[in-house]
Amino acid sequence: MNRQYEGIWIFGDYRNYFQNRVTLQLLAKGKELAGKLETQVTVLLLGYQVHQYAMEYTAHGAHVVMVVDHPALKDYQAETYTLLVADLVDRYRPEIFLAGATSFGREFFPRLAKRLKTGLSADCVALDVDPEKRLLIQTTPAFGGALLAEVVTPNHRPQMATVHPGIFQELLHNASAIVRVLYPEVEILPDERVQLLRSRREQSRDVKLENAPVVVVGGRGVGTKDHFQMLFELAEILGGEVGATRPAIRAEWAEEERLIGQTGKSVKPKLLITVGTSGALQYTTGIRGAETIIAINRDPHAPIFQMADLGLVGEARTVLELLLRELRKRV
Amino acid sequence: MNIVVCIKQVPDVPNIRMDKERMTIIRDGVESIINPNDCVALDAALDLRGREGGGITVISMGPPQSEEALREALAYGADRAILLTDPVFAGADTLATSHVLARAIGMLDPIPDLILCGTQTIDSDTGHVGPQVAEELNLPMVSNVIEIHLEDGYLTVKRVHDGFLDTIRIKRPALLTISREMHKPRHLSLADLESAFSNQGILRMGHRELGLSPDEVGFSGSATWVQKLHRPPPKRKGEVLTGTPQFLVEEIIRRLEFLSIIDEEGDNE
Numbered sequence: 001m002n003r004q005y006e007g008i009w010i011f012g013d014y015r016n017y018f019q020n021r022v023t024l025q026l027l028a029k030g031k032e033l034a035g036k037l038e039t040q041v042t043v044l045l046l047g048y049q050v051h052q053y054a055m056e057y058t059a060h061g062a063h064v065v066m067v068v069d070h071p072a073l074k075d076y077q078a079e080t081y082t083l084l085v086a087d088l089v090d091r092y093r094p095e096i097f098l099a100g101a102t103s104f105g106r107e108f109f110p111r112l113a114k115r116l117k118t119g120l121s122a123d124c125v126a127l128d129v130d131p132e133k134r135l136l137i138q139t140t141p142a143f144g145g146a147l148l149a150e151v152v153t154p155n156h157r158p159q160m161a162t163v164h165p166g167i168f169q170e171l172l173h174n175a176s177a178i179v180r181v182l183y184p185e186v187e188i189l190p191d192e193r194v195q196l197l198r199s200r201r202e203q204s205r206d207v208k209l210e211n212a213p214v215v216v217v218g219g220r221g222v223g224t225k226d227h228f229q230m231l232f233e234l235a236e237i238l239g240g241e242v243g244a245t246r247p248a249i250r251a252e253w254a255e256e257e258r259l260i261g262q263t264g265k266s267v268k269p270k271l272l273i274t275v276g277t278s279g280a281l282q283y284t285t286g287i288r289g290a291e292t293i294i295a296i297n298r299d300p301h302a303p304i305f306q307m308a309d310l311g312l313v314g315e316a317r318t319v320l321e322l323l324l325r326e327l328r329k330r331v
Numbered sequence: 332m333n334i335v336v337c338i339k340q341v342p343d344v345p346n347i348r349m350d351k352e353r354m355t356i357i358r359d360g361v362e363s364i365i366n367p368n369d370c371v372a373l374d375a376a377l378d379l380r381g382r383e384g385g386g387i388t389v390i391s392m393g394p395p396q397s398e399e400a401l402r403e404a405l406a407y408g409a410d411r412a413i414l415l416t417d418p419v420f421a422g423a424d425t426l427a428t429s430h431v432l433a434r435a436i437g438m439l440d441p442i443p444d445l446i447l448c449g450t451q452t453i454d455s456d457t458g459h460v461g462p463q464v465a466e467e468l469n470l471p472m473v474s475n476v477i478e479i480h481l482e483d484g485y486l487t488v489k490r491v492h493d494g495f496l497d498t499i500r501i502k503r504p505a506l507l508t509i510s511r512e513m514h515k516p517r518h519l520s521l522a523d524l525e526s527a528f529s530n531q532g533i534l535r536m537g538h539r540e541l542g543l544s545p546d547e548v549g550f551s552g553s554a555t556w557v558q559k560l561h562r563p564p565p566k567r568k569g570e571v572l573t574g575t576p577q578f579l580v581e582e583i584i585r586r587l588e589f590l591s592i593i594d595e596e597g598d599n600e
Binding site: 079103118141154262306310326 | 344367368424425426429453454455456457458459461462463465466467471472473474475487491492493494495496497498499500501502505511512553554555556557558559560561562563567569570571572573576577579580582583584586587590592593594596
């Protein structure tokens with residue numbers, strides 16, 4: 001049964017393209033997996049007037065780009081896409097199908113997996129293949145990231161997974177890459193039950209925080225709203241953004257959009273400085289991906305120190321004041 | 332209007348501890364709670380019932396102890412509770428779970444106008460069950476809803492999605508997943524309190540009552556399975572320093588220089 005399915009497909013999620021690089025990241029990983037399986041990577045691109053993205057995907061590693069370009073597909077719409085893509089999957093039979101775990105990916109892919117009656121894992125943080133069994137090994141966080149589960153889909157195809165943005169590294173732009181472009185004949189049946197009346201860009205802070213190279217996070221231990229303001233100055237000097245834990249937001253030291261953790265944002269900056277945070281699990285799941293973590297807390301036994309590359313036992317306010325004084329001298 | 336809210340009983344994750352030898356979660360002594368995101372969905376249902384009247388049914392698939400979560404939901408103000416429980420439901424992934432839930436919801440009388448779910452659970456974290464129930468019942472769905480306006484035969488909802496604030500008109504019956512950000516303080520009306528104290532039975536249904544064969548549900552009805560569960564590798568072997576604030580700040584600055592976040596002093600001389 002598994003031999004009838006071949007190839008790796010990637011859903012082309014092009015919205016917010018310059019900040020949202022997840023399709024390119026999946027292309028790079030897909031190419032690596034395809035090499036091990038001796039097969040090809042196809043990007044599926046659905047939309048209206050989206051050829052620019054076909055070119056981008058070509059330059060970033062796709063072997064094949066499959067395009068369905070039609071006015072009815074102008075806006076992302078899960079029900080319409082599910083019918084269309086399920087039909088394409090039935091016809092072309094990829095063995096693996098990946099999508100970024102964007103809001104849309106996490107809404108669309110489960111519907112598609114259900115329609116195809118196949119397995120789907122969510123928000124993977126690692127992928128690998130077993131070439132003999134042609135199995136996709138999907139590593140996904142469970143219990144808010146406290147544990148990692150290795151999931152496989154042994155008897156159903158395609159093996160589907162959504163992947164956390166920022167996990168894989170995209171390939172460099174290759175302007176001379178050549179690709180095969182397919183334009184399959186499809187029937188498009190827009191779902192009339194759902195109508196997008198208005199769509200407007202939210203404040204770009206969400207995107208800023210998730211892409212910031214440096215993130216400074218404050219928790220309850222910062223003490224007061226005035227002290228919390230120091231984090232903003234620190235972030236500015238270091239070229240970063242400010243995040244907060246739930247207690248700090250409850251105390252109204254920062255807005256809800258700055259929440260980091262299980263019910264807030266996940267950040268993967270080059271440097272994360274976490275101040276006055278004890279290290280509760282629902283917070284730390286949002287910072288696991290940071291390259292370097294510096295933690296400041298006055299309690300030497302605070303769990304946060306188990307997650308830090310550099311831990312400093314001290315009063316948040318005192319350390320921050322002194323740190324800012326030193327940094328201001330250098331600016 | 333008739334609303335169904337899907338809930339799941341989960342371990343209280345932030346307070347969970349790991350058995351480091353066996354690489355499993357220690358469930359003993361850890362409280363079970365209604366998945367927090369499901370509470371937000373239940374709040375939304377109570378608010379809608381307050382506006383338009385009708386009934387709220389809470390439904391859950393789980394082991395017999397999930398009845399506690401359903402009782403709690405009834406105390407919050409749900410009108411009716413259904414527990415889908417059966418040994419053959421065990422080991423289900425979201426494909427099998429959504430199949431059981433969809434089957435039960437499809438059998439409800441009266442037919443629901445609206446199904447509300449949380450966006451994801453704090454133990455499995457997938458967020459798949461809402462969309463998959465919608466797909467099986469062939470219902471339109473909007474996820475991450477922060478605002479709901481009722482119209483005749485329709486709903487207009489607002490939701491935040493990949494940095495966009497969308498306003499969407501959706502035909503009833505429909506399924507919505509409710510964003511955590513929608514949490515509103517709940518007002519317990521007199522009617523709510525009365526229903527909390529009335530004696531309600533919880534309807535239990537197993538695979539036979541649902542007309543399902545054992546191989547469509549539970550482990551047999553699943554497509555994915557977990558072959559390994561492990562702790563994330565400890566990447567960080569950090570040193571924890573104590574000392575004067577001056578000393579601590581010097582160490583921070585040293586690290587900032589090392590990471591090239593700031594320039595080393597004397598570089599530009």
